[in-house]
Amino acid sequence: MTKYLVLIAGTADEWNNAEPSDRERWHQDHVTFGREVGAAILAGEALDGASTATTVRRRTGTVEMTDGPFAETAEQISGFYLIEAANLDQVVKWCTLLPEIYSLEIRPCVQIEGMDG
Template identity: 45%
Template sequence: MKYALLIYGKESDWANASPDEMTAIFAEHGRLSDALGERNLAGEELDLTTTATTVRTTNGQSIVTDGPFAETVEHLGGFYLIEAADLDEALGFARMLSGTVEVRPVVNHCGTP
C-alpha cells in the first residue's frame, strides 16, 4: 500500500539551524532513504511558503493568491511517497524523522497495487 509521509515544521527553525543541526537532519533523511530502499517511490523538499501560490476554484471561478492555503505555525516542508505493508510499517518509517510527520494512505483509484 502507498503512503504519503508529509513533513511539517517551522520554517524559522530551518532557517536558523546551525550547520551541525542541518547535518543531523540530513543524516536522518539519509537513514530513512536507506531503510526504504526501493520502497521510496518519490520525495522532495518543498521551497519556502513565501514562494507558494494558492488557487481556490468554486463554481468555475478561480481566485489566485500568494502564499500557502492556511496560516499556521508549521508548514508542509517536504514529503515522501512510500510503499509499506501496512500503517504500522509506515508509522515506523515516519518515526525515523524528528518533528511532525503526517502519515496518510494514498487512495488507489486504478485498482492496481
C-alpha cells in the same frame, strides 16, 4: 501493498536558526531513512518555502489564484515522501528515522477507479 503519503511539517525558524551541525545531523537522518526504506520510497522532495506557494480555487466557474499558502499555521509543509508498505505500522517505524524536529502526517492513498498511478 498500500501507498502512504508522509507529509513533513516544521517551522521555518527552527531550520533557519539551527546550528550547521544540527542541519547536518538532520540531513544524515534523511540519508539513513532513504537507505533503510530503499525502493519502498516511490517519490520524495523537499519543498520551497510557504511564501512561494500559489493557492488556486475554482468557485462558480471562476478561477482565483492567490500568493502564499491557504492556511496560516505555525508549521508548514516542507517536504514529502510517497512510500509503499504492507501496513501503517511499517511506515511509522520507518518515520522514526526522520529528524525529530518534524511533525509527520501519514495518510494512506486512495485508489480511485479510472485513475492510473
